[in-house]
Amino acid sequence: MLKCAMDFDWDAMVPNMVYVWTGLTQALGLKYYAIPGVDIPPDTPFQYLEPPEEKAFMKPDEYDMLIDDPTAFLYNVWLPRVSTEIAGGDASSYRGKLALVKGAIAMNEYFNAFNTQVERMRREAGVVSAIAGILKAPLDIIADKLRGYIGLVKDLHRQPEKVLEACEALAPHLTKVALMTADPAKTVPIGFWMHRSYVPFISMKHFEKIFWPTLRPIIEELWSHGHQVLFYAEGDWTPHLETFAELPEGSIIFHVDRTDILEAHKKLGRKFCLSGGLPNYLLSFGTPDDVRRYCKKIIDTVASDGGYIMDASAIIQSDAKVENIKAMTDFTRRYGKYEDDPPRVSAESNPPTHMQKSKVKPGVCIPWSVKRKEIPRITGDENILEEIWEEIESYGYIFIWQILLSF
Numbered sequence: 001m002l003k004c005a006m007d008f009d010w011d012a013m014v015p016n017m018v019y020v021w022t023g024l025t026q027a028l029g030l031k032y033y034a035i036p037g038v039d040i041p042p043d044t045p046f047q048y049l050e051p052p053e054e055k056a057f058m059k060p061d062e063y064d065m066l067i068d069d070p071t072a073f074l075y076n077v078w079l080p081r082v083s084t085e086i087a088g089g090d091a092s093s094y095r096g097k098l099a100l101v102k103g104a105i106a107m108n109e110y111f112n113a114f115n116t117q118v119e120r121m122r123r124e125a126g127v128v129s130a131i132a133g134i135l136k137a138p139l140d141i142i143a144d145k146l147r148g149y150i151g152l153v154k155d156l157h158r159q160p161e162k163v164l165e166a167c168e169a170l171a172p173h174l175t176k177v178a179l180m181t182a183d184p185a186k187t188v189p190i191g192f193w194m195h196r197s198y199v200p201f202i203s204m205k206h207f208e209k210i211f212w213p214t215l216r217p218i219i220e221e222l223w224s225h226g227h228q229v230l231f232y233a234e235g236d237w238t239p240h241l242e243t244f245a246e247l248p249e250g251s252i253i254f255h256v257d258r259t260d261i262l263e264a265h266k267k268l269g270r271k272f273c274l275s276g277g278l279p280n281y282l283l284s285f286g287t288p289d290d291v292r293r294y295c296k297k298i299i300d301t302v303a304s305d306g307g308y309i310m311d312a313s314a315i316i317q318s319d320a321k322v323e324n325i326k327a328m329t330d331f332t333r334r335y336g337k338y339e340d341d342p343p344r345v346s347a348e349s350n351p352p353t354h355m356q357k358s359k360v361k362p363g364v365c366i367p368w369s370v371k372r373k374e375i376p377r378i379t380g381d382e383n384i385l386e387e388i389w390e391e392i393e394s395y396g397y398i399f400i401w402q403i404l405l406s407f
Helices: 002-008 022-028 063-068 070-082 094-125 138-146 148-158 160-181 204-224 238-244 261-268 280-285 288-301 322-335 368-372 382-406
Strands: 132-135 190-194 229-233 252-256 273-276
Touching (some): 002 094, 002 322, 022 094, 063 070, 070 138, 070 160, 070 382, 094 382, 132 160, 132 382, 138 148, 138 204, 138 382, 160 204, 160 382, 204 229, 204 238, 238 261, 261 288, 280 288, 288 322, 368 382
Parallel strands (some): 132 190
């Protein structure tokens, strides 16, 4: 990682583009991972495994449980189903207890090591992290880790009101996790991974009635706290560009994968920074001249008036040719120069779009208000007790939500 940062001297990069560590996935026995060297060939990236519809990690009649208390649902229902070590919901078994302890420690070790690498990258290579924090859309969470894509699509037609309620229940928690994991200095955008909630995976009706009304308040709330969000828009989001243009100026960076980059520039370019758009197949199978020609096309048509970050369309894969990555880097550095720095945009103070309040306070599993009733008498400073209780509670809270979002 450090050698890569030093050799290419990019402005920013991510130490580990996808948050995964075999030690953590094996500690919990996560069923949705195919581990290199175990389930798949050792020289291939890990794979997510989506179970068949009948084995989905959440059943179609369980929406009310999720809506009532998402965190409790994740611990009581979801975790036992995704874990081979806590199978059947028996976290009190010997292996179940070990799994929770090992999983929590492994996660702590992972993020400590990750943060150390971010600091080393900055200090030794002069390259900062491109993102900080984690965010996914409520509807994508249901498709990715709860109902599965097939299950979600059926639910959108059979019980759309329950899907909407679930998204509204998830939104405050996803916002809280994004804020808890974001860059405290507010100089690095929050990474927002966008998967399948676009046409044709879902209808425009479901996008407009469910996906967007439960995502927009999250983005605006984060922006009100001074945090920009990187829309890592995997796939083709061209039909939805005008909708994204409704967000406050400067609040997002829109990353182009298969979206029409010219349309993205036309509809978003004067309001938001764009990134990406260089096809991964060119980096893997093209020549340096192919890469240079495509980079020139992007710079001439999209980046000429500023507000563009050169990047591949998707995560650069292990089969990308080093000479092609070097061609992208060197050509952009030489050809893609601006005479003046673009103006810096400050966070707007307009109030965010209304977000449904959570039934349970985000950031903790068991709120102090519940714990307080279990303590007959307090003679000391109750405020200190509450502060300590909720700080420790936040560890259990972030653990399960990070498993859902990042691993």
